[in-house]
Amino acid sequence: MKSDVVIVGGGISGLSLAFYSAKAGFKTTLLEKNDSVGGSFNSHLYTGDSTAFWLEMGAHTCYNSYQNLLDIVDACHVSDSIIPRAKVPFMLLVDKKLTSVFSALNIFEALKSIPNIFSLKKEGLSVREYYSKIVGVNNYNNTLSHFFNAVPSQPTDDFPADMMFKSRAKRKEVLKNYTFREGLQSVAKAIAKSKGINVFTGQEVTGIEVVESGYAITTGSGVTHSAATLALATPSAVSSRLLQTIEADIAGHLGTLKAASVDSLGVVVRKEDISVRPVAAIISPNDTFFSAVSRDTVPDDQYRGFAFHFRTGESDETKMRRITEVLGIREDAIIHRYEVMNTVPSLRVGHREWLEKMDDMLAGKNLLLTGNYFGGMAIEDCVSRSLSESGRLKKS
Numbered sequence: 522m523k524s525d526v527v528i529v530g531g532g533i534s535g536l537s538l539a540f541y542s543a544k545a546g547f548k549t550t551l552l553e554k555n556d557s558v559g560g561s562f563n564s565h566l567y568t569g570d571s572t573a574f575w576l577e578m579g580a581h582t583c584y585n586s587y588q589n590l591l592d593i594v595d596a597c598h599v600s601d602s603i604i605p606r607a608k609v610p611f612m613l614l615v616d617k618k619l620t621s622v623f624s625a626l627n628i629f630e631a632l633k634s635i636p637n638i639f640s641l642k643k644e645g646l647s648v649r650e651y652y653s654k655i656v657g658v659n660n661y662n663n664t665l666s667h668f669f670n671a672v673p674s675q676p677t678d679d680f681p682a683d684m685m686f687k688s689r690a691k692r693k694e695v696l697k698n699y700t701f702r703e704g705l706q707s708v709a710k711a712i713a714k715s716k717g718i719n720v721f722t723g724q725e726v727t728g729i730e731v732v733e734s735g736y737a738i739t740t741g742s743g744v745t746h747s748a749a750t751l752a753l754a755t756p757s758a759v760s761s762r763l764l765q766t767i768e769a770d771i772a773g774h775l776g777t778l779k780a781a782s783v784d785s786l787g788v789v790v791r792k793e794d795i796s797v798r799p800v801a802a803i804i805s806p807n808d809t810f811f812s813a814v815s816r817d818t819v820p821d822d823q824y825r826g827f828a829f830h831f832r833t834g835e836s837d838e839t840k841m842r843r844i845t846e847v848l849g850i851r852e853d854a855i856i857h858r859y860e861v862m863n864t865v866p867s868l869r870v871g872h873r874e875w876l877e878k879m880d881d882m883l884a885g886k887n888l889l890l891t892g893n894y895f896g897g898m899a900i901e902d903c904v905s906r907s908l909s910e911s912g913r914l915k916k917s
């Protein structure tokens with residue numbers, strides 16, 4: 522099958538690139554290994570007694586600063602399904618009790634340190650170096666670091682401070698933070714239906730060759746697609762592997778990046794069977810899980826759901842024991858469970874230099890790379906990278 526552009530990977534990075542490519546008039550094909558598009562946009566559906574209940578197993582919150590995403594949402598006619606998130610708190614679990622972040626902070630230490638915010642620059646500093654000066658070392662160690670670790674579900678001390686939380690221009694008429702009526706994956710599905718994009722799911726790309734007309738991309742089911750331009754929107758390790766034989770230098774540079782796996786287990790419970798107060802998420806310092814993200818932000822009449830993001834390597838028994846302890850329920854109160862493995866990049870100080878080198882290596886090639894390991898892992902970072910890569914598409 523012949524296209525102008527073949528994109529490998531149907532998460533938000535690949536989908537947004539496909540959107541820009543099709544919009545610019547290129548015949549665009551997207552290949553996704555899973556049975557549906559979305560990647561870390563994974564709004565798992567539990568079809569209960571009468572109503573369907575979705576639970577975010579990956580990304581859960583968008584902001585009005587996600588302007589490129591919002592432009593795509595508008596163009597795909599899904600802005601009507603933007604809904605507010607209920608105002609429920611992020612809570613720390615300390616000594617078996619849920620407590621708010623602010624009550625866990627030492628206010629005196631914070632007040633002493635906070636003026637540093639006006640003089641200290643984030644560039645070149647790690648999350649630990651920057652934030653321990655902004656809130657104080659003890660506040661950072663005892664409270665803030667656990668919140669930061671919960672964002673990419675891994676220790677974030679060594680992450681670049683300027684890539685974790687970015688200040689961006691906002692679209693004032695849009696809710697400050699929001700989700701979508703049917704969950705974030707509904708946005709992925711809407712983008713996949715855009716005019717000019719051919720999406721093939723259940724197609725894991727296993728091999729890529731350089732041919733006279735560009736690239737030949739082969740899937741595990743034996744189908745070969747060809748295109749003048751190839752775009753990879755897969756985790757860095759997968760892209761590195763796929764490029765090994767055709768772009769060894771780029772593959773090697775990609776191979777220097779690290780990533781973490783997140784073992785996510787979602788559970789659904791009937792409302793009457795659980796008494797934990799409504800929360801956005803539970804964060805438990807130094808625990809087997811980094812966060813338990815709740816569906817309480819979009820309350821349901823019958824069910825409550827929690828996606829526990831565990832460190833890898835825990836047994837099923839350990840995970841279930843911890844879930845029932847934290848939620849204060851018996852195991853038989855769990856009426857549905859769902860597991861998925863997510864991959865998140867482990868960015869390090871010096872990543873900007875890595876990125877500059879990567880862009881130099883890609884210059885002039887009909888090879889595009891996008892993903893959550895370029896400007897940052899927030900959804901908007903992924904879409905922004907895809908937008909800038911789409912600027913390298915050339916008409917033949």
Ligand SMILES: Cc1cc2nc3c(=O)[nH]c(=O)nc-3n(C[C@H](O)[C@H](O)[C@H](O)COP(=O)(O)OP(=O)(O)OC[C@H]3O[C@@H](n4cnc5c(N)ncnc54)[C@H](O)[C@@H]3O)c2cc1C
Binds near residue numbers: 727
């Ligand atoms: C638990 C969690 C919570 C998060 N919460 C938020 C949040 O609230 N807000 C926010 O802004 N960001 C959040 N993020 C970050 C953000 O969701 C991700 O960075 C982003 O969705 C990644 O998109 P992606 O397309 O780059 O990668 P992915 O979503 O990982 O997509 C990659 C795709 O490539 C496919 N693939 C892999 N190998 C192949 C192959 N060989 N052939 C074909 N297809 C292949 C995969 O199946 C997958 O669909 C969260 C991330 C996680 C994991």
